[in-house]
Amino acid sequence: MKIGVIAMQGAFREHEQTLARLGVETLRIRRSEQLSQVDGVIIPGGESTTIGKLLGDFNLMEPLREKILKGLPVFGTCAGMILLAKEIENSNQPRIGTMDIKVARNAFGRQVDSFEIDLVIPEVGQEPVRAVFIRAPYILEVKPNVQILAKVEDKIVMARQENMLVSAFHPELTDDLRIHRYFIEKVCKGL
Numbered sequence: 001m002k003i004g005v006i007a008m009q010g011a012f013r014e015h016e017q018t019l020a021r022l023g024v025e026t027l028r029i030r031r032s033e034q035l036s037q038v039d040g041v042i043i044p045g046g047e048s049t050t051i052g053k054l055l056g057d058f059n060l061m062e063p064l065r066e067k068i069l070k071g072l073p074v075f076g077t078c079a080g081m082i083l084l085a086k087e088i089e090n091s092n093q094p095r096i097g098t099m100d101i102k103v104a105r106n107a108f109g110r111q112v113d114s115f116e117i118d119l120v121i122p123e124v125g126q127e128p129v130r131a132v133f134i135r136a137p138y139i140l141e142v143k144p145n146v147q148i149l150a151k152v153e154d155k156i157v158m159a160r161q162e163n164m165l166v167s168a169f170h171p172e173l174t175d176d177l178r179i180h181r182y183f184i185e186k187v188c189k190g191l
């Protein structure tokens, strides 16, 4: 099992460290040929317009979209979630756009730039997950083929559609390995 971490901008090192703690080998993805060497990819948080622009500049946007549409497992956190959404409210920014969700960027409001909350995510376990939100988006709408995994009040913050997993928060910034383990075991290995 080897997981590619899209290394354009943002929190890719933190994802590498989390995967290393799970004993999973990683590869920093900067060239499209590398996509055929991995069993899944993570698109980190950061600035979605910057990552989207760089994916275009590095000729990774199309190959990544094709691989995901063919079933390559992908986990997008925060900006990564925005990039996977087919619809982004009030934005025509470049995106991968493979997942049937509509997201709003910086959606929790300016006053709450970042916050942490205990989230119960039954798919991941009974103990709550400490979820770190940083200028976070949330999901406004999903198609019926999308499984909602977690909400903060009425706002969807984690979801899955077949090979695509997204979270509005940053599981790579805590010591809790359960969300990455869920991605590896359930989404990548299909256990």
Ligand SMILES: NC(=O)CC[C@H](N)C(=O)O
Pocket: 044, 045, 046, 047, 048, 049, 077, 078, 079, 080, 082, 105, 106, 134, 135, 136, 137
């Ligand atoms: N922490 C994050 O990834 C923030 C996402 C950022 N607000 C964006 O729109 O790209």
